[in-house]
Amino acid sequence: MDTDSLPPLLIILAGSLLLFTFLSLAEHTGSNGGGILRDNSPSQRAWFLISPFKYACIVAIVLSGFFLIRLYITQVWLDAAILFVVSLLVLTFIHRLASAVASRHQGAVARFANPLLALLRRGEHRIIQGNSGTGNGAARNDVSISAESETLDITEEELVGMDRHDREMLRSIIQLDNSTAHEVMVPRLDVMALDIATPIRQAVEPIIKSGHSRIPVYEETMDRIVGIIHSLDLLQILSRDDWSQATLRDLLRPAYFIPETKRLDVLLEEFQQNAVQMAIVVDEYGGTEGIITLEDLLEEIVGEIEDEFSKTADPEVEVEEEGVALFSASVTNDVIEEMFSVKLDNQDVDTIGGYVYMSLGRMPHVGDLVETDTLTIEITSVLGRRIHKVRVKAKDPTPI
Numbered sequence: 001m002d003t004d005s006l007p008p009l010l011i012i013l014a015g016s017l018l019l020f021t022f023l024s025l026a027e028h029t030g031s032n033g034g035g036i037l038r039d040n041s042p043s044q045r046a047w048f049l050i051s052p053f054k055y056a057c058i059v060a061i062v063l064s065g066f067f068l069i070r071l072y073i074t075q076v077w078l079d080a081a082i083l084f085v086v087s088l089l090v091l092t093f094i095h096r097l098a099s100a101v102a103s104r105h106q107g108a109v110a111r112f113a114n115p116l117l118a119l120l121r122r123g124e125h126r127i128i129q130g131n132s133g134t135g136n137g138a139a140r141n142d143v144s145i146s147a148e149s150e151t152l153d154i155t156e157e158e159l160v161g162m163d164r165h166d167r168e169m170l171r172s173i174i175q176l177d178n179s180t181a182h183e184v185m186v187p188r189l190d191v192m193a194l195d196i197a198t199p200i201r202q203a204v205e206p207i208i209k210s211g212h213s214r215i216p217v218y219e220e221t222m223d224r225i226v227g228i229i230h231s232l233d234l235l236q237i238l239s240r241d242d243w244s245q246a247t248l249r250d251l252l253r254p255a256y257f258i259p260e261t262k263r264l265d266v267l268l269e270e271f272q273q274n275a276v277q278m279a280i281v282v283d284e285y286g287g288t289e290g291i292i293t294l295e296d297l298l299e300e301i302v303g304e305i306e307d308e309f310s311k312t313a314d315p316e317v318e319v320e321e322e323g324v325a326l327f328s329a330s331v332t333n334d335v336i337e338e339m340f341s342v343k344l345d346n347q348d349v350d351t352i353g354g355y356v357y358m359s360l361g362r363m364p365h366v367g368d369l370v371e372t373d374t375l376t377i378e379i380t381s382v383l384g385r386r387i388h389k390v391r392v393k394a395k396d397p398t399p400i
Contacts (some may be wrong), residue, residue: 060203185290329353
């Protein structure tokens with residue numbers, strides 16, 4: 001081979017390795033493993049989502065071809081094979097190293113990568129727009145929560161002066177697109193609903209006790225939700241002289257149904273567009289799973305919201321002492337894991353009550369214990385066949 005060709009080849013190789021390292025770092029930096037290369041638009045993801053292993057193959061093939069035209073015919077297959085294998089091993093090592101570095105130093109890597117990625121994105125966007133022929137201004141101005149989450153993740157460590165509660169709110173907002181209605185809904189057994197045959201006068205007391213302004217109405221079973229009544233409509237009917245002739249059917253408003261897999265960011269937009277504040281969550285068979293309200297979505301962002309009708313006497317989480325807390329069975333496993341810095345076994349359940357129920361494998365009773373490597377979980381209260389309260393104690397007590 002001509003030795004004069006070595007410097008250009010070395011420059012190409014070094015540049016390719018640097019580019020591959022940069023893209024690998026960028027891919028592994030970001031929230032929830034998504035990476036700062038993640039985008040919400042399929043068309044705009046095309047260029048960035050070429051995996052690092054494909055980059056390895058591309059670089060190896062290009063360099064192999066470059067060498068092939070300069071090698072003697074007797075050396076072609078041996079040298080090409082060696083070059084391909086070595087290139088693939090080196091690039092695979094870089095990919096794994098970049099993954100480890102990015103996971104430990106996300107903030108620093110993101111600050112380094114973001115300006116360069118911004119330039120690449122601008123060039124990529126022009127290419128995509130030119131190829132697709134789309135010039136829709138609305139599409140260009142559409143900013144998804146996912147895209148915003150990348151920016152917030154990148155700059156979060158730089159916003160050291162921001163209040164802790166503000167940072168938590170930002171984090172909650174950008175996590176909406178990773179959460180579904182099933183995760184935050186009020187489960188079916190906890191839903192206060194009325195039978196369509198209930199006389200209006202008899203409906204007043206349960207509505208007052210519930211403290212809610214919107215109540216689902218069913219016919220025969222909870223799987224047949226026929227609408228929603230509003231307490232204001234009920235008051236208007238009761239103020240009339242002929243109120244005794246009215247029925248709940250006269251007060252019905254249309255119910256808004258959603259699948260349990262509906263993303264919360266999409267649901268929030270639908271609530272705004274359709275001017276509704278409650279949705280009925282249904283499963284894949286059309287059965288009622290629960291309900292979700294606008295307040296539930298807001299609480300995902302700003303935390304628990306309480307008013308004069310909220311039942312503050314029964315908090316969901318009550319810290320009793322160091323390493324010990326009392327939880328409502330409806331508290332999610334994520335909350336337990338975060339408070340105690342542990343990881344619960346995956347049993348395809350979302351709540352601590354469900355986790356205990358699955359671990360026991362039988363009907364729960366007060367005093368039943370579930371032991372894990374790090375926690376002791378005791379049932380302290382049962383309502384009928386349902387777990388109501390559990391006490392969680394860390395085996396290695398740490399401040400909660």
